[in-house]
Amino acid sequence: MSKQFDVVVIGGGPGGYIAAIRAAQLGFQVACIDAWTNEKGGPAPGGTCTNVGCIPSKALLQSSEHFEQANHHFADHGITAKDVKMDVAKMVARKDAVVKQNNDGILYLFKKNKVSFFHGRGSFVKAVEGGYEVQVDGAVKESLTGKHIIVATGSNARTLPGAPFDEENILSNDGALRLGAVPKRLGLIGSGVIGLEMGSVWRRLGAEVTVLEGLPVFLGAVDEQIAKEAKKAFDKQGLQIQLGVKVGEIKTSRKGKDATVQVAYANAKGEEQLLEVDKLIVSIGRVPNTDGLNVEAVGLKLDDRGAIVVDADCKTNLPGVWAVGDVVRGPMLAHKAEEEGVAVAERIAGQHGHVNFNTIPWVIYTSPEIAWVGRTEQQLRADGVKYKAGTFPFLANGRARALGDTTGMVKFLADATTDEILGVHIVGPMASELISEAVVAMEFKASAEDIARICHAHPSLSEATKEAALAVDKRTLNF
Numbered sequence: 001m002s003k004q005f006d007v008v009v010i011g012g013g014p015g016g017y018i019a020a021i022r023a024a025q026l027g028f029q030v031a032c033i034d035a036w037t038n039e040k041g042g043p044a045p046g047g048t049c050t051n052v053g054c055i056p057s058k059a060l061l062q063s064s065e066h067f068e069q070a071n072h073h074f075a076d077h078g079i080t081a082k083d084v085k086m087d088v089a090k091m092v093a094r095k096d097a098v099v100k101q102n103n104d105g106i107l108y109l110f111k112k113n114k115v116s117f118f119h120g121r122g123s124f125v126k127a128v129e130g131g132y133e134v135q136v137d138g139a140v141k142e143s144l145t146g147k148h149i150i151v152a153t154g155s156n157a158r159t160l161p162g163a164p165f166d167e168e169n170i171l172s173n174d175g176a177l178r179l180g181a182v183p184k185r186l187g188l189i190g191s192g193v194i195g196l197e198m199g200s201v202w203r204r205l206g207a208e209v210t211v212l213e214g215l216p217v218f219l220g221a222v223d224e225q226i227a228k229e230a231k232k233a234f235d236k237q238g239l240q241i242q243l244g245v246k247v248g249e250i251k252t253s254r255k256g257k258d259a260t261v262q263v264a265y266a267n268a269k270g271e272e273q274l275l276e277v278d279k280l281i282v283s284i285g286r287v288p289n290t291d292g293l294n295v296e297a298v299g300l301k302l303d304d305r306g307a308i309v310v311d312a313d314c315k316t317n318l319p320g321v322w323a324v325g326d327v328v329r330g331p332m333l334a335h336k337a338e339e340e341g342v343a344v345a346e347r348i349a350g351q352h353g354h355v356n357f358n359t360i361p362w363v364i365y366t367s368p369e370i371a372w373v374g375r376t377e378q379q380l381r382a383d384g385v386k387y388k389a390g391t392f393p394f395l396a397n398g399r400a401r402a403l404g405d406t407t408g409m410v411k412f413l414a415d416a417t418t419d420e421i422l423g424v425h426i427v428g429p430m431a432s433e434l435i436s437e438a439v440v441a442m443e444f445k446a447s448a449e450d451i452a453r454i455c456h457a458h459p460s461l462s463e464a465t466k467e468a469a470l471a472v473d474k475r476t477l478n479f
């Protein structure tokens with residue numbers, strides 16, 4: 001006999017688990033099905049974000065940043081750190097413990113909010129009167145019926161034709177997050193967010209990192225001036241980034257017990273090159289995941305990328321079936337998935353769930369960090385918008401000097417007539433935290449002058465934000 005629910009959520013990543021919790025808080029009977037399994041065969045809800053994405057990458061970035069600081073920057077503070085060593089196994093074990101805390105936290109929240117959790121793979125069976133039947137294939141088979149179904153099945157790493165992931169030598173984000181030792185030579189195909197974060201971790205620990213990027217520009221989605229500044233910093237750190245390359249054949253060959261990977265490619269000038277590395281991370285984007293969902297059984301519509309087709313409210317072509325997160329259009333970001341999850345739960349309850357796509361922040365957690373919200377200067381030019389720009393370098397910020405990290409700047413873009421903030425772009429220390437002020441300001445349709453008139457603590461990095469807002473009108477308090 002099928003178990004009856006108001007809402008059945010398929011997928012327990014940030015889109016799915018947040019939707020399930022919010023729906024339960026709104027008084028619905030909710031089930032959440034998630035297939036992720038930990039090494040012991042138990043449930044590991046949290047999806048890509050918790051298991052092989054946001055959380056573990058930030059844990060490794062933090063460990064490797066400490067290592068880099070101890071090796072290269074403590075001396076500036078008068079601290080002698082001799083024989084600094086990295087125990088990679090311990091670093092990875094710490095990362096795994098952080099992941100587990102998050103998995104357990106989600107299971108606790110399910111319990112607290114009375115969400116029924118099912119560990120297994122969910123698939124559509126058929127439409128039934130007033131809802132849909134979904135089957136769970138786990139340790140036991142279950143049949144659930146939901147009046148509403150929320151699909152939040154996420155995405156998978158895109159493979160490069162001819163170079164499937166073996167997670168030994170050719171790695172996706174999954175393998176890149178659990179290397180047992182620092183590779184001497186690390187290759188990276190793709191210089192997007194995930195590639196740069198992974199490359200930074202292993203470079204800080206001593207790997208020689210070469211990044212091959214097909215596009216002729218570095219970080220094309222980032223404001224040009226900010227991307228240029230970031231590239232300068234990465235070049236200085238020794239990340240070897242080659243743009244405009246065309247990757248050819250990729251071969252793995254075994255030398256004794258150690259394998260190496262050879263990547264044939266043409267550089268930007270069209271010259272044939274061969275890169276030999278010990279490990280290769282392929283990070284060329286992610287594809288929506290509807291594997292095994294049996295969408296055909298109910299006629300759920302996918303687009304030609306394999307994403308579930310939804311409208312602005314995350315409604316699919318089927319009444320009562322919704323989809324959120326990486327499996328639908330829009331940026332593949334955990335907080336975007338979460339916002340959509342909350343909004344869908346509220347819409348099911350007859351409320352007015354709301355997601356503002358114009359104020360979704362983006363962050364790259366490298367060093368320096370890169371963060372932005374709103375439009376870039378090149379987008380404003382392309383859109384024919386008249387704008388004013390103001391920048392302020394961290395070099396002139398007292399807190400940044402005290403921290404010993406003066407790389408980068410804050411940049412404001414505001415409407416030339418109304419002064420409304422159209423975009424804020426940061427490269428530098430704690431950009432991931434600083435960007436929130438800009439998100440709030442844009443959500444409230446603030447002007448650059450509003451930020452310039454708000455009192456910011458001294459000394460703080462956020463004073464650079466205030467100064468960049470002042471710079472929009474060619475003013476400064478700093479000199």
Ligand SMILES: Cc1cc2nc3c(=O)[nH]c(=O)nc-3n(C[C@H](O)[C@H](O)[C@H](O)COP(=O)(O)OP(=O)(O)OC[C@H]3O[C@@H](n4cnc5c(N)ncnc54)[C@H](O)[C@@H]3O)c2cc1C
Pocket residue numbers: 010011012013014015016033034035036045046047048049050052053054055057120121122123152153154155173194289291292293324325326327332333334335336337365
């Ligand atoms: C290395 C890396 C770093 C990242 N860092 C960041 C970051 O710093 N900030 C950020 O915002 N984003 C980051 N992301 C992106 C972020 O992880 C995703 O945008 C986010 O996880 C998407 O959430 P989701 O709920 O849509 O899907 P997912 O997190 O992918 O979750 C989907 C879940 O559904 C389960 N599932 C799939 N099919 C079924 C089925 N049929 N039945 C049951 N369960 C199923 C999966 O097992 C999974 O648990 C990163 C990604 C990677 C790979």
